Amino acid sequence: MNVTVIGSASAVAPEERALRDLYLEHGPALYSYVLRMLGGDTHRTEDILQETLLRCWDKQNVTDGEGMAVRPWMFRVARNLVIDAHRTRMARPLEVSGNSWLGDMCAEVDDIERMLSSMVVQDALRSLTPAHREALEATIFADRTTQQAAEALGIPQGTVKSRVYYALRSLKSALEERGVR
Known part of the structure; x- marks a missing residue:
């Protein structure tokens, strides 16, 4: 065997x-x-x-x-x-243990809100005319004075001021249309 x-x-x-x-x-x-x-x-x-x-x-x-x-x-x-x-x-849904999830959830919601707001603002910026968008980028986003932006863009300072003014007005209107106040 x-x-x-x-x-x-x-x-x-x-x-x-x-x-x-x-x-x-x-x-x-x-x-x-x-x-x-x-x-x-x-x-x-x-x-x-x-x-x-x-x-x-x-x-x-x-x-x-x-x-x-x-x-x-x-x-x-x-x-x-x-x-x-x-x-x-x-x-899967979030697993909950104790109250610590609330702080995590709030942080995630804040991040999501920030991301969504950023997307809405980017969409509103895309709705501007190229000249208005260029004026905002040269002044506000580049942190330049209107004089410096005018020199960089090769246009008169008054034109930069006017474009920034109308760009901000259009941007405000576009954001209001998208539900941002």
Whole structure:
């Protein structure tokens, strides 16, 4: 009677042996790659590595013998898993623990408001005529006097003043149309 001891070399199935060999050959490099992509999160890295190896094990026909290198394929699978995990995490609602989430939420809302306001202002600026936009850029955005802006633009100072005045008036009107007061 043949007795096979669990854990001995003869007890390991060929697929398991192939998976173990794959891990021994590619595991450390794959682990480092995923760890860098996840910013040092070891727990998530281990999960991604495990899922990558399982997918490789499911695709037993992906071998070096087919002319396709296993290593690049494994790295691509790992990369896709990291991307999928990130998308899933972003789609889930915020997990709440204690009251600290309120401060974080307010900061995020402020950032979003600032970004949206910036986008609205940029859109309003695009609605100005090129001459008005140029006058604002040469004075307000470049932090120059009207005299310096006039010299830079090669037009009279009075023209710069007039363009800035009408540009600001148009900008105010454009922002009001977009709901910014």
